Amino acid sequence: MKFTTRLLLTFLIFIVLPMSLAIVFYILLDLDLRISKEVVTLLFFSLLGVLLLSSIPITFWLRHSFVRPLNDLKVEMRKIAEGNFSDPVESREKGEIGELFADFEKMRKELKNSADEKVENERKNRELIRNISHDLKTPVTSIKGYVEGIMDGVADSPEKMERYIRTISVKANDMDRLIDELTIYSRFDSNQVPLEIHILDVNAYFDDCSEEVGLDLESKGIKFKYNNTLPVGTKIMADPEQLKRVINNIINNSVKYRKEENSEIRIDIKEDGDNILVEISDNGRGVKEEDLSRLFDRFYRTDSSRNSREGGSGIGLAIANKIIEDHGGNIWASGEEGVGLCIHFTVKRYNEPVEVTEESEDGPIVRFEKMVVGAATKNRNRHLSREAGKNEQNTDN
Numbered sequence: 001m002k003f004t005t006r007l008l009l010t011f012l013i014f015i016v017l018p019m020s021l022a023i024v025f026y027i028l029l030d031l032d033l034r035i036s037k038e039v040v041t042l043l044f045f046s047l048l049g050v051l052l053l054s055s056i057p058i059t060f061w062l063r064h065s066f067v068r069p070l071n072d073l074k075v076e077m078r079k080i081a082e083g084n085f086s087d088p089v090e091s092r093e094k095g096e097i098g099e100l101f102a103d104f105e106k107m108r109k110e111l112k113n114s115a116d117e118k119v120e121n122e123r124k125n126r127e128l129i130r131n132i133s134h135d136l137k138t139p140v141t142s143i144k145g146y147v148e149g150i151m152d153g154v155a156d157s158p159e160k161m162e163r164y165i166r167t168i169s170v171k172a173n174d175m176d177r178l179i180d181e182l183t184i185y186s187r188f189d190s191n192q193v194p195l196e197i198h199i200l201d202v203n204a205y206f207d208d209c210s211e212e213v214g215l216d217l218e219s220k221g222i223k224f225k226y227n228n229t230l231p232v233g234t235k236i237m238a239d240p241e242q243l244k245r246v247i248n249n250i251i252n253n254s255v256k257y258r259k260e261e262n263s264e265i266r267i268d269i270k271e272d273g274d275n276i277l278v279e280i281s282d283n284g285r286g287v288k289e290e291d292l293s294r295l296f297d298r299f300y301r302t303d304s305s306r307n308s309r310e311g312g313s314g315i316g317l318a319i320a321n322k323i324i325e326d327h328g329g330n331i332w333a334s335g336e337e338g339v340g341l342c343i344h345f346t347v348k349r350y351n352e353p354v355e356v357t358e359e360s361e362d363g364p365i366v367r368f369e370k371m372v373v374g375a376a377t378k379n380r381n382r383h384l385s386r387e388a389g390k391n392e393q394n395t396d397n
Helices: 003-030 037-081 095-151 158-189 202-219 240-256 289-294 316-326 364-396
Strands: 198-201 223-228 235-238 264-272 275-282 331-336 340-350
Touching (some): 037 095, 095 158, 198 202, 202 223, 202 264, 235 240, 240 275, 240 316, 240 340, 289 331, 316 331, 316 340
Parallel strands (some): 223 264
Antiparallel strands (some): 198 235, 235 340, 264 275
């Protein structure tokens, strides 16, 4: 029963009923009926006693249906104020009270999700700071060691001096690349990089990308294969520069974790409903199945030592993930440890608007009129041809 209905019943019992009885008693006395005042008084006090006795269960009824649920809700509010979002808020009440509990439970879930998200973000930020410190400390330590070696005279030959200086330059470039990637990721994460969307011809765009990637990989002794099964004229809407960054980041990740010999990287492009599907696979070290879902986390690397042959910051795939999400696509990974890794991502296909021709705009009556006029024109031309033939015969005769 709704709370308003309960209040209405209470109003009828405690207000309307006594007033009605008072009116009845007044009428009886006014009619000067042969009813003694003692009888009237007895009836009045009897009805008053009935009202008092009925008020007791009604009071308990209101307390059970209104006061007790509010006290229960007060207890739950105190739990939330103390930071306890785990206990669900439940009630058997119906009507407005039940709706109040349902809304409060919805608020509790949202607060719990917000608190869990805050805890997760704090964990990721701590991990981010730890990883940044590690990745910066490694080249700094190397630079410091080589500089001290030069100052102590360890590099006592031109060849050794050149090697030390080259190593210092490489480590400094690693630091510079790390800082650049951190800047890029922070800009993407805060949505400070607006996408410049263009309509791209998929075949032309990926043919150019594959040619550039193929030359770079061949210079490193890595085999490269490219396969595009999309029909000619397929188009997408994307930011060409950022999409190229995605491809380069995935390719660089495959290069870092390639095999020592017979390394191969492959790009396959195919249809996937309203999207195009791009798959970049390699035959490198691969990834454990439980690590696949974490590949796109910031600074995540599958090797606990965080070392790879080519170095790197560990945020290249995180940047690729953010760019693809901003394009409205999906990105995921598959593979097997020791066999290889494949990164898949989708991009929305662009469908050109269909131009409505004049014929399609004509109704059936207009098309019928055009057909009749055309037939009449043909008959007229045929008749003129026959008349011209007869005239020629008459002239010959």
